[in-house]
Amino acid sequence: MSKSNAPLIEVRDLVKNFGPVIALNGVSLSVNAGEVLCLLGDNGAGKSTLIKTLSGVHKPSQGDFLVDGEKIAFESPRDALNAGIATVYQDLAMIPLMSITRNFFMGREPLKRVGPLKFMDMGFADKVAREEMVRIGIDIRNPQQAVGTLSGGERQCVAIARAVYFGAKVLILDEPTSALGVRQTSMVLKYIFQVRQKGLGVIFITHNVRHAHAVGDRFTVLNRGKTLGTYAKSEIELDDLQNLMAGGRELQDLSAELSGTV
Amino acid sequence: MSAEVKSDERLGQESTLRHLLSKPEFGALAGTILVFLFFGMTAQGSGMFAADGILNWTTVSAQLMILAVGAALLMISGEFDLSLGSMIGFAGMMIAIPTIYFGVPVWLSVVLAFAGALGIGFLNGLIVVRTGLPSFIVTLASLFILRGLTIALSILFANRTIVGGVREAAEGTFVGWLFGGKVGGAFFVFLAEQGIINKLPNGAPSVPGIPMVIVWAVVIAILAGIVLSRTHYGNWIFASGGDAKAARNVGVPVNAVKISMFMLTAFCATVYAACQVFEFGSAAADRGLLKEFEAIIAAVIGGCLLTGGYGSVIGACLGALIFGVVQIGILFTGINNDWFRVFLGVMLLFAVLFNNFVRRRVTGER
Numbered sequence: 001m002s003k004s005n006a007p008l009i010e011v012r013d014l015v016k017n018f019g020p021v022i023a024l025n026g027v028s029l030s031v032n033a034g035e036v037l038c039l040l041g042d043n044g045a046g047k048s049t050l051i052k053t054l055s056g057v058h059k060p061s062q063g064d065f066l067v068d069g070e071k072i073a074f075e076s077p078r079d080a081l082n083a084g085i086a087t088v089y090q091d092l093a094m095i096p097l098m099s100i101t102r103n104f105f106m107g108r109e110p111l112k113r114v115g116p117l118k119f120m121d122m123g124f125a126d127k128v129a130r131e132e133m134v135r136i137g138i139d140i141r142n143p144q145q146a147v148g149t150l151s152g153g154e155r156q157c158v159a160i161a162r163a164v165y166f167g168a169k170v171l172i173l174d175e176p177t178s179a180l181g182v183r184q185t186s187m188v189l190k191y192i193f194q195v196r197q198k199g200l201g202v203i204f205i206t207h208n209v210r211h212a213h214a215v216g217d218r219f220t221v222l223n224r225g226k227t228l229g230t231y232a233k234s235e236i237e238l239d240d241l242q243n244l245m246a247g248g249r250e251l252q253d254l255s256a257e258l259s260g261t262v
Numbered sequence: 263m264s265a266e267v268k269s270d271e272r273l274g275q276e277s278t279l280r281h282l283l284s285k286p287e288f289g290a291l292a293g294t295i296l297v298f299l300f301f302g303m304t305a306q307g308s309g310m311f312a313a314d315g316i317l318n319w320t321t322v323s324a325q326l327m328i329l330a331v332g333a334a335l336l337m338i339s340g341e342f343d344l345s346l347g348s349m350i351g352f353a354g355m356m357i358a359i360p361t362i363y364f365g366v367p368v369w370l371s372v373v374l375a376f377a378g379a380l381g382i383g384f385l386n387g388l389i390v391v392r393t394g395l396p397s398f399i400v401t402l403a404s405l406f407i408l409r410g411l412t413i414a415l416s417i418l419f420a421n422r423t424i425v426g427g428v429r430e431a432a433e434g435t436f437v438g439w440l441f442g443g444k445v446g447g448a449f450f451v452f453l454a455e456q457g458i459i460n461k462l463p464n465g466a467p468s469v470p471g472i473p474m475v476i477v478w479a480v481v482i483a484i485l486a487g488i489v490l491s492r493t494h495y496g497n498w499i500f501a502s503g504g505d506a507k508a509a510r511n512v513g514v515p516v517n518a519v520k521i522s523m524f525m526l527t528a529f530c531a532t533v534y535a536a537c538q539v540f541e542f543g544s545a546a547a548d549r550g551l552l553k554e555f556e557a558i559i560a561a562v563i564g565g566c567l568l569t570g571g572y573g574s575v576i577g578a579c580l581g582a583l584i585f586g587v588v589q590i591g592i593l594f595t596g597i598n599n600d601w602f603r604v605f606l607g608v609m610l611l612f613a614v615l616f617n618n619f620v621r622r623r624v625t626g627e628r
């Protein structure tokens with residue numbers, strides 16, 4: 001890990017505009033080595049936009065982005081991957097027509113030299129894709145099979161296995177368990193735990209309080225493009241977490257409202 | 263963590279047929295077999311399967327193959343190039359006019375023609391990726407611009423739209439041989455001596471050698487096939503056409519890939535043009551008319567999806583072969599040539615329906 005005690009990733013007062021739309025309006029967060037940061041917030045709060053900025057898809061409009069304590073500006077997702085930041089996007093970034101192996105290594109193809117030429121090492125790629133899928137609890141019949149033939153949950157597992165395989169420093173997961181069954185979900189949570197033990201930093205977005213509480217060390221709450229605050233696990237109860245998920249007090253108000261009407 | 267692999271009962275159950283069906287070139291392979299069976303029966307004794315007959319349809323297929331391979335790779339990367347045919351006319355004139363009217367050495371004209379074509383391919387690609395407009399529209403514009411330019415510039419510089427005399431200018435030069443020459447002459451003399459192939463009345467073998475256009479087709483097909491299926495760049499080509507956004511999110515340089523594929527089709531068009539110019543000894547402003555459609559049809563018959571992300575080089579080659587065999591076979595069997603178009607249309611329709619079916623199988627759509 002980095003010699004200094006600087007966080008693996010830190011952003012300060014990050015702003016992201018899409019033309020007139022202000023998706024992020026002053027977001028600050030940090031992730032340390034060996035820590036799981038849960039990113040909470042309602043739909044449209046800007047969580048996906050934030051992690052896409054961290055993974056090089058979007059460029060921030062304003063604000064600082066530091067990796068290992070040094071300012072950085074990613075030109076493309078490739079730069080982020082090279083810096084050891086791997087992401088499971090909410091829409092997975094999987095191509096249905098391509099095989100599992102080709103998807104798994106898309107953009108990061110393993111090469112083997114033959115004389116002066118370099119070819120894609122298909123044998124190695126198939127082997128790794130299959131092994132990594134087994135590790136996540138899915139025995140794919142054939143790594144050459146198109147991703148389109150997999151179920152939603154299986155696709156999600158391919159995306160997660162891929163990010164875990166390539167994430168050397170930070171793993172970012174945007175609602176990774178939304179399409180998963182019980183068994184795969186617990187597998188993913190175990191994974192997050194393991195990755196953390198290895199000293200990586202994890203950013204985990206979920207709408208499930210119990211999942212967040214089970215693996216999270218700290219919780220950063222996002223509301224309408226702004227960070228409301230960051231709480232350590234010791235500071236917070238499951239119930240409060242539930243409220244924070246919805247981006248503040250709204251849920252309590254709602255339950256008060258409901259109990260009022262009943 | 264339980265890393266133990268239980269042998270899945272569903273594993274290894276995939277039948278050979280299902281495996282074959284999931285290959286893009288399956289339809290084209292079946293089509294090729296059918297076409298050969300058909301002409302094998304109907305064109306018997308017509309000379310279609312004698313040495314010179316074989317050379318005839320092989321040459322026609324090879325010419326189209328050069329274009330189809332380029333079109334297929336571009337289509338797999340998610341784009342079209344409708345200016346392919348116009349590019350052929352343009353590149354031909356770029357070779358002929360400087361050579362004949364400005365005394366530029368033949369080799370230099372050829373180099374300039376390739377450079378110009380690659381530049382135009384680059385521009386096509388750049389406009390498409392920068393504007394996000396469908397390549398269909400952008401290259402439709404290039405189709406007219408290039409064809410118009412070819413005719414206008416030909417008249418401006420040469421005062422005609424057919425420029426001859428290139429054969430004489432290229433006599434004995436390396437480039438003349440590279441595009442218009444033949445290889446294996448001695449081998450065919452030997453075959454004729456052995457009585458394996460026929461001799462012409464003057465004693466020369468009925469086939470004087472393999473035209474370089476066939477060599478080009480084979481070399482381009484092999485290289486493109488290797489790049490597409492065996493290199494990381496091939497993976498990027500599939501990814502760019504399969505879903506450009508997803509590909510970008512994992513770091514594939516989609517724009518560069520697409521632009522390079524536009525340059526590849528321009529390159530293929532120029533190879534085709536050069537082979538024609540040095541074979542006929544002339545360039546004409548209307549060369550390559552409608553070739554863009556033939557190339558796209560061959561690629562689609564070969565299993566490429568119009569929507570991108572799926573296809574193969576071998577399929578495109580088989581598509582071109584079917585095209586050539588039917589075109590020439592119809593001449594040999596004396597079937598009215600109008601039937602060629604009917605056949606082509608029907609074939610295309612079947613290919614698209616079949617590809618659609620395959621796509622649904624592959625992507626699991628219902």
Ligand SMILES: Nc1ncnc2c1ncn2[C@@H]1O[C@H](COP(=O)(O)OP(=O)(O)O)[C@@H](O)[C@H]1O
Binds near residue numbers: 018042047048050
């Ligand atoms: N590419 C884009 N162009 C314009 N607006 C966008 C874009 N991406 C996201 N937004 C907007 O930014 C806001 C935050 O979206 P998002 O980050 O997806 O929220 P979340 O993931 O928290 O549900 C939304 O209002 C959305 O419409």
Ligand SMILES: [Mg+2]
Binds near residue numbers: 048174
């Ligand atoms: Mg989201």
